[in-house]
Amino acid sequence: MELRILEKSDINGLHWGKNYYVQTGQESFTLVANPGPLISDMIYFSIDSTDHFTIQVGQIDRFTFFGDPEQEITGLFVDCRKGSPTLHKKVELKFKPDPRKHLYIERGIAKMFTNMKNITVRSEPIWFSTNVNTEYNIGNDRLIVPRDTELENFPIVQINELPLPNRALQVILEREQQILRENKEYQQSFDLYMGGSRSRVTIKKRN
Amino acid sequence: MALIEKVHSSLEELQELVNQTTDPLEREGLIAFINCITPHLETASATFLGKIAQVIGSDISTAGSVEEALEALKENFEIEIE
Numbered sequence: 001m002e003l004r005i006l007e008k009s010d011i012n013g014l015h016w017g018k019n020y021y022v023q024t025g026q027e028s029f030t031l032v033a034n035p036g037p038l039i040s041d042m043i044y045f046s047i048d049s050t051d052h053f054t055i056q057v058g059q060i061d062r063f064t065f066f067g068d069p070e071q072e073i074t075g076l077f078v079d080c081r082k083g084s085p086t087l088h089k090k091v092e093l094k095f096k097p098d099p100r101k102h103l104y105i106e107r108g109i110a111k112m113f114t115n116m117k118n119i120t121v122r123s124e125p126i127w128f129s130t131n132v133n134t135e136y137n138i139g140n141d142r143l144i145v146p147r148d149t150e151l152e153n154f155p156i157v158q159i160n161e162l163p164l165p166n167r168a169l170q171v172i173l174e175r176e177q178q179i180l181r182e183n184k185e186y187q188q189s190f191d192l193y194m195g196g197s198r199s200r201v202t203i204k205k206r207n
Numbered sequence: 208m209a210l211i212e213k214v215h216s217s218l219e220e221l222q223e224l225v226n227q228t229t230d231p232l233e234r235e236g237l238i239a240f241i242n243c244i245t246p247h248l249e250t251a252s253a254t255f256l257g258k259i260a261q262v263i264g265s266d267i268s269t270a271g272s273v274e275e276a277l278e279a280l281k282e283n284f285e286i287e288i289e
Contacts, residue, residue: 129240136243146276162236165228168221175217192276201277203284 001035001126006101009093011079011086013106019064021100027069029099034062034124037169041123045116053110053145055080058136058160060126061105067097067119074114078151081108082158088151107159110145127169128160136160138172140189140200155193218244 004018021031033040053076065073075093079086093103097119105111107128130136145154189202221241228234280286 129236129243131235131239138244162239163230163233164236164240165224165230165233167224168237168240171217171220171224194276200289201280202287202289203280205284 003104005104009077009091011077011089011091011109012084013081013104014077014079014091014109015104016101017062017104019100019102031064031099031122034102036062036124036126037166037173039125039169039173041125043121043123045119045121048117049114050112050116052147053078053112053149053154055108055110055143055145055155055157056141057107057133057143057157058128058130058138058141060107060128061111062102062124062126063105064099064102064122064124065095065097065119066099066122069096069098071115071119072096073116073119075103076112076114077105078110078145078154079108080110080154080157081106082156084108087156088154090151108157110154112147127164127172129162129164130160131162133158133160137189140191140202142190143193143198144190145193149193153196155198 003015005015006018007016009015017034019031020034021029024030072094073096075095077091077093079089081087095103102122102124127138143155143157189200192199192201218241221237221244225234225237225241228237277286277288
């Protein structure tokens with residue numbers, strides 16, 4: 001897949017990429033999907049911050065930020081990829097919403113954003129499968145690390161190594177739509193990384 | 208039950224896709240993907256909602272330990288720990 005890199009960071013695999021768009025007015029834009037499975041999730045933030053880092057080993061994130069062009073967002077990133085030359089390097093990016101570019105975040109890079117209130121994010125994920133991460137499950141591909149964790153105490157993760165055909169991702173999207181259409185309740189799972197150990201937690205909203 | 212049957216049909220579709228996938232790495236990825244979905248059919252809702260159920264909220268932001276984090280979550284969620 002062609003990467004249209006606009007601006008690199010100090011972590012390889014974390015960069016700004018150019019979106020596909022046309023300018024339809026002085027400050028108006030129409031975006032079309034970036035190359036890939038053509039799956040877009042729109043995420044609206046009514047809260048300021050998630051206040052913890054999240055790591056996914058099977059998913060590349062591509063985030064386009066929409067909102068007040070004067071609102072400064074801070075993104076914090078820590079490279080947690082096993083074998084990476086920048087393992088446990090931390091990068092802070094300050095930026096403002098701009099529909100012309102997206103933030104590309106490789107698998108295994110911990111991410112956290114602040115000052116997100118009233119920001120909308122277009123997420124265009126790309127999933128990867130694995131023959132190595134035997135416990136991988138798309139339903140719990142979330143490792144949560146508290147914000148104030150010391151760099152040397154961040155986990156080291158093995159990322160998924162196998163690409164998936166776009167059609168497989170679209171099948172999953174169809175199932176997600178079906179589940180949301182037919183079921184009002186579902187449980188979520190994630191891993192919590194604290195004090196050097198990992199706990200798998202499954203939660204279901206109380207009625 | 209109906210949901211599980213429909214999930215099975217999507218798995219069948221993915222298995223058919225294996226034969227149509229010519230890129231060897233994508234083919235291997237697809238087989239591995241099917242293998243990692245199959246054991247989780249009973250919790251299919253969670254499995255198939257993994258991509259979009261990414262934000263929990265800030266319940267655990269001030270916790271100093273796993274125990275404190277879970278205690279914070281208990282207010283709003285039923286919890287199971289492995």
